[in-house]
Amino acid sequence: MDGFAAVDFGFAREVLQRGIAAIYVVAFVSTLNQFRPLLGEHGLLPAPELMAWAKASVPGRGQDSRGPRRSAWRLRPTLFRWMRYTDRRLVALCWAGIVVAAAVVCGIPQLFTPWAPMACFLALWLGYMSIVSIGQTFYGFGWEMLLLEAGFLAAFLGSAVEPPPTVVIVLFWWLVFRLEFGAGMIKIRGGREWRDLTALTYHHETQPMPGPLSRQAHLLPRWFHKGEVVGNHFAQLIVPWFLFAPLVGLSLPGPVPAIVGAVAGAIVIATQLWLVMTGNFAWLNWITIVLAFSAIGLPSARDASLAHDPPWIVDRLPLPWLVVTCAVGVVYAVLSWWPLRNLFAHRQLMNASFNRWQLANAYGAFGTVTKQRIEIVVEGTTDEDPDAATWREYSFKGKPGDVRRVPRQFAPYHLRLDWLMWFLPLGRSLDDWFTVLLIRLLEADAAILRLLADDPFRGERPVWVRAVAYHYRFTTHAEFRTTRERWHRERRGDVLGPMALRRS
Structure with missing residues (x-):
């Protein structure tokens, strides 16, 4: 890292932008195929009914019979608040999201100024949030808000004409930390099976959707399952702290801090690949792998050759872009107080959002494991x-x-x-x-x-x-x-x- 510019993280940016965009393609395709029968005009939980209820409901007139979940929905942004929901409009939104995300996967917006990929990712973020906000229980999964937050941060990674902003790379580390450390703390505070190392004796068999290798994993020796739990605790409670090691490099020259951070990211990737092999957790593991690449710094030939910058370049970043990304960092510093407090709270919340824009969320999964x-x-x-x-x-x-x-x-x-x-x-x-x-x-x-x-x-x-x-x-x-x-x-x-x- 070189001050405001993360000059060694050009490869990490490529993986983040293209990987997150690829997950958005999957998310919009999933919505295109499933939203209408589940939540469309004639769905199991019709979104138009929710919209009509939200429009008719007036805050401050007592508890609605449908409970606090729908009351909380009223605060969430969605494009369908300004345009009436129809299945055709839902399809149009999905196809627009697929096209924009596919363009980012191909690297087209990244060839221009940083404002081009920013506009693409913000469009993806707002478009998918519009769907999640009316998705009710069918969109009540932690990886929905994780994809939204990742998409928002990816909007400020910049383009190929300048190195990634340091503040945004650090915010990605903070996201991985909340995701992994939060999951680790949920487990330690959760069921006894995580403390007596028996959780994975059951989990491969009782997980929501087993994969082709889940049975083979379940039949492994008991000592192996105990080792899995120990490895999980190490990867989620110890390793995430070392993601921030490259920050030491700002004041302590040498490759060691960057290597430590890269090793921490590699461990996260390795543990997630094991989960990919043994289960079906939608895009949770895949997006975690993508996010963990934010810790792997590789000097880019293009970044190393940047020289003789124009006068509007500050520390290799255009001044307007530097102002915007620093502003994002300040906003995140404020929003992060609530998830930080939650990480060390006695009653830790799992997969919780503390603001209507679903930024700086709390994450975690499987605090307890079902035994049958x-x-x-x-x-x-x-x-x-x-x-x-x-x-x-x-x-x-x-x-x-x-x-x-x-x-x-x-x-x-x-x-x-x-x-x-x-x-x-x-x-x-x-x-x-x-x-x-x-x-x-x-x-x-x-x-x-x-x-x-x-x-x-x-x-x-x-x-x-x-x-x-x-x-x-x-x-x-x-x-x-x-x-x-x-x-x-x-x-x-x-x-x-x-x-x-x-x-x-």
Whole structure:
């Protein structure tokens, strides 16, 4: 680093800008494919109803019957507050986001002045925030706000005509620190399984969406799982502090501080790659890998050759650009008080935003690990008598169902319906959207059926549907050799139904 200019972080900027933009492509594609059946005009939780409620609701007139979640939504920015939501406008927004993000991935805006990539990333940030703000429970994941915050910071990395601003690179380190250290503290304060080193004895089997290698990881020796937990604590509680080592280089010449920071970033990347191999956490692990590259400084030939700068260049940065990026740093210094306090609070919040723009957020995941896997299996029948019926299962794309099927790798793509199906058994009651889902299945709704892996009735309307709870566990090596089944399951009982549409 050289004062205000992070001259050794040109490669890091390339990875950050293109990597974050690539995740935005995935996010907009995911929205394009899933938002309308889940949240569109005829969705399970229609966004127009939320918009109508928000427009009619007046602050200060008592508690709304729909609870504080929707009251909090009223404060979040969205373009659909100024233009009426329609499915067509949602599609147009998604395609615009895909085109802009793809241009950044190709490096086109970065060829011009720093204001060009800034405009692109701010457009992506505002466009995707407009979707998240009306996404309700289907967009209530921590990696949504993580992508938003990363996109905002990426707007101020500059272009190829000048080195990255030091203050923005440091803000990326601060983001990785909050993400990793926050997750580590959540675990230490959470379930006992993280302290007695048994958490990963269960996690590979009970995680929301297992991947192709999750069963093999689960069947590894117990001592290996304990080593995983120790490695996790080291990577999340110790390593993040060393991300800031290059700052020492500003006053202490030599390569050691930069090497220490790069090693810390590499450890974060390595641990995230293990999670990529053994699970399906949407783009959480992939964006963490991208963000961790912010700590890896490699001298750029272009940056090293910059000389004879014009008079409006200050420390190799244009003065207006320097003012803007420093202003962002000041704003973040103020906003960071709340997440900093949260990191060391007795009641630490997980995946929380402290401002309406979802900047400087608190992150964390899996403070506790479920010990058994309960799956809600949806079944239907075309028989008239539900008591004597032959029931057939609906197959989902990512969640376990068929005991012989190998779990597929979907990440960084986000299967929102499958993820929420994992949360269902953990709640005290079934969510409203699930009842609507069963009604849509009774109607053989084509849009909903496209979200599934298989419709056992091939578009025909079932007469009855029901939801049944099963306990799933991975089979042992011996069981697999005998049955060729990757899961063993036991029925736990009906959860809802049988249900049928009222007949006139």
